[in-house]
Amino acid sequence: MFIMFNGVMPMKKYLIIFGAILVLGFGVNTPTFSAETENDIVTEIGMLVNNNNLKTALEKCNAAIQKYPDNADLYYWRASIKIANGENAIDDYDKAISLKPDDSKLYVMRGIYKLKLENPNDAILDFNKALELNPDNSSAYTMRACAKIEIGDMKGADEDLEKANKLYDNDLQKNKK
8 A cells, every 4th residue: 555645656656565565475586577588599500500609509509508408409500500510410419319219301301411511321210210200201202312322222312202202292282271
């Protein structure tokens, strides 16, 4: 209950009382909102990588992994940064997959990296796992076709490209509606 003088409380007194109520009710050190969420950090790192600001992205990513060691997306982005810097990224892909084993996209990305390392047989295993998790993953079919070409399986590559094309066509039809 506020005591009023002449029916009106001066604004300055009102603000002081309101501030006191906030401090007493919520405490001085209790934040009312988080300035930067875990998702905000992941998004920022992704934007830094996409803008080719790799040094800053790596610094932020390493700091974020210290704070959020169970975030698979952070390991994915660090792998992307390492690849761009010519460093080995397999451990980060492995960690991301261990944290999010049902994410078919992570298997596709690790498979693509294994293709880059000229290891098409291991890449095929990753693409197979991605397709086991998501049989409609057209990227997995496309990339598995590339790996099959590398090992000389032209018939298998052709079959995978046919499946990928059908899935792409289906996606286009859905998007037109």
